[in-house]
Amino acid sequence: MGVLAIQKIGVLTSGGDAPGMNAAIRAVVRTAIYHGLEVVGIRRGYAGLLDGDFRPMPIESVGDIIQRGGTCLFTARCKEFMTEEGQRRGYERLVEAGIEGLVVLGGDGSFRGAKRLSELGIPTVGVPCTIDNDIGACDANIGFDTAVQTVIQAIDKIRDTATSHERTYVIEVMGRHAGHIALAAGLAGGAESVLIPEVPFNLEDVVAKLQRGVARGKKHSIIVVAEGAARAVDVGHYIEEKTGFDTRVTVLGHVQRGGAPTASDRVLASRLGAFAVELLLKGETAVMAATQNGALVAVPFDEVFAAVRQPAQELCELAEILSN
Incomplete structure (x- = not known):
């Protein structure tokens, strides 16, 4: 496709925040300005779109945010944007503001809203941003690497005190429907067991593994639990009841969403943010900017919605082998 004569684009972030979103916004703004475009920031996602909460984004607006x-x-x-009336009003807001293309940073729900705006007549491109790493059809989601690093730092610190007090620690991480954070952090952190929603588990097996470890002289253990698999407090109570081991529970919660993005997330966000603008200029719409095998690609939203990112079986098996 040839380059379109777009003059103004919008950018918004929707759904849960993820480290690296600011790096992606910066890339969108700077790439757009490089190509002679005007950029409008839409604050507070689709709610801000309906409220007309727009602000110009000159190049200095994205200084010192990477x-x-x-x-x-x-x-x-x-919720209002989920309705037909809300979507049409969002489209009208964009038209009134002279916005001819929209970059949406977010996850599945955000992309579904973007697809609807595309159907109404506003070209849209999505950028995958979620710490859960559950958006498929791409190598990785912006924010996942940083979230895993945050969990690893916590596991390393907790292991120090677990060793000192000869305790078992159960650490709950984010992931209501996806266990990618738990699996990656559990494997990298040397956890004795990793419980994720995608893989059936039996707490009796977890207890048996702990008891085998104690029998061979192990002084402490770390159990990583995705919030969608079980409540860490319930797992901790079960272990203590069945074994009598001194057991503590830590729920990391929203600390996993914050913090400075890793270099990997900053690079990924910069590549995808810039690529999203280039896709709009080429006339693409209803697609996600992504990397596949390291290469930049445009993936139609329908393919994204149909793709389910499952934890790699190899990693699940490796975590089990190395934890024995």
């Missing part, structure tokens, strides 16, 4: 977690455009969830 290293910051969260999103400078703020984010929110918007």
Whole structure:
């Protein structure tokens, strides 16, 4: 496709925040300005779109944000935008503002809203941003690497005190429907067991593994639990009841969403943010900017929605082997 004569684009962040969103916003703004475009930031996601919460984004507006977690455009969830009336009003807001293309940073729900705006007539490109890493059809999601690093830092610190006190620690991480954080962090952190929603587990097996470890002289253990698999407090109570081991529970919660993005997330966000602008200029719409095998690709939203990212069986098996 040839380059379109777009003059103004919008950018918004929607759904849960993820480290690297600011790096992606920076890339969108700087790439757009490089190509002679005007950029409008839409604050607070689709809620801000309906409210007309727009602001111009000159190049200086994205200075000194590449290293910051969260999103400078703020984010929110918007039930009203899920309705036909809300979507049409969002489209009208964009037309009134002269916005001819939209970059949406977020996950599955955010992309579904973007697809609807595309159907109404506004070209849209999505950029995958979620710490859960559950958006398929791409190598990785912006924010996942940083979240895993945050969990690893916590596991390393907890292991120090677990060793000192000869305790078992159960650590709950984010992942209501996806266990990618738990699996990666559990494997990298040397956890004795990793419990994720995608793989059936039996707490009796977890207890048996702990008891085998104690029998051979092991002084402490780490269990990593994805929040969608079980409540860490319940797992901890079960272990203590069945074994009598001194057991503690740590729920990491939203600390996993914050913090400065890793170099990997900053590079990925910069590549995808810039590529999203280039896709709009080429006339693409209803697609996600992504990497596949390291190469930049445009993936139609329908393919993204159909793709389910499952934990790699190889990693599940490796975590089990190395934890024995």
